[in-house]
Amino acid sequence: AQKITQTQPGMFVQEKEAVTLDCTYDTSDPSYGLFWYKQPSSGEMIFLIYQGSYDQQNATEGRYSLNFQKARKSANLVISASQLGDSAMYFCAMREGYTNAGKSTFGDGTTLTVKP
Amino acid sequence: DVKVTQSSRYLVKRTGEKVFLECVQDMDHENMFWYRQDPGLGLRLIYFSYDVKMKEKGDIPEGYSVSREKKERFSLILESASTNQTSMYLCASSLLRGGTEAFFGQGTRLTVV
Numbered sequence: 001a002q003k004i005t006q007t008q009p010g011m012f013v014q015e016k017e018a019v020t021l022d023c024t025y026d027t028s029d030p031s032y033g034l035f036w037y038k039q040p041s042s043g044e045m046i047f048l049i050y051q052g053s054y055d056q057q058n059a060t061e062g063r064y065s066l067n068f069q070k071a072r073k074s075a076n077l078v079i080s081a082s083q084l085g086d087s088a089m090y091f092c093a094m095r096e097g098y099t100n101a102g103k104s105t106f107g108d109g110t111t112l113t114v115k116p
Numbered sequence: 117d118v119k120v121t122q123s124s125r126y127l128v129k130r131t132g133e134k135v136f137l138e139c140v141q142d143m144d145h146e147n148m149f150w151y152r153q154d155p156g157l158g159l160r161l162i163y164f165s166y167d168v169k170m171k172e173k174g175d176i177p178e179g180y181s182v183s184r185e186k187k188e189r190f191s192l193i194l195e196s197a198s199t200n201q202t203s204m205y206l207c208a209s210s211l212l213r214g215g216t217e218a219f220f221g222q223g224t225r226l227t228v229v
Contacts, residue, residue: 004158035217035218037220042222043125043204043206043222043223043225044220044221044222044223045206045208045218045220046220047217047218047219050217091158091159093159103147103149103161103164103174104218106151106158106159106160107158108156108157108158109158
């Protein structure tokens with residue numbers, strides 16, 4: 001079974017609007033971390049936001065927020081006020097247990113296109 | 117500014133060649149990783165290392181080996197390149213415990229002909 005599922009291969013959003021990228025995960029470990037990364041066409045993976053399984057509040061970083069619904073095993077990324085520079089591929093990832101952040105399982109990614 | 121640097125952005129190699137992909141990080145991180153990225157498959161872990169001269173297999177180690185002689189450098193080796201190893205290769209580093217992110221290099225797009 002896939003541990004990280006991103007069901008949206010591609011998404012379009014109008015500039016200045018908000019967009020939600022979906023991510024569901026599967027783990028039996030009570031301790032885990034969830035990440036979102038952005039990959040522009042240049043290829044480098046850029047860390048956006050992190051949510052720990054024991055964190056009480058949803059993570060936020062500037063225009064990025066993570067809608068964490070633990071019971072549903074859902075960790076959707078919300079980007080507010082989209083910008084043209086947000087056009088990229090977005091990956092959801094998870095580490096299980098106390099293993100370090102780099103050893104993660106990644107989803108297949110969602111390509112976001114922001115329209116002017 | 118923290119940096120993970122991969123030696124090449126693009127490489128073209130012939131089938132059967134021995135290929136070295138180099139990665140250097142300047143953050144004094146204990147852990148380093150090699151991932152492979154293919155369309156529709158996301159990122160898959162090939163090998164990782166949590167200390168000098170230590171290595172662990174990831175999910176798809178077949179056809180690859182690694183070397184870590186110094187803390188800052190992690191090399192991925194394709195002993196005999198094959199066309200099915202044509203892919204994007206990403207190196208990453210992170211702290212040993214905890215930490216909220218991994219830092220990635222810019223990627224190496226390898227084509228084996």
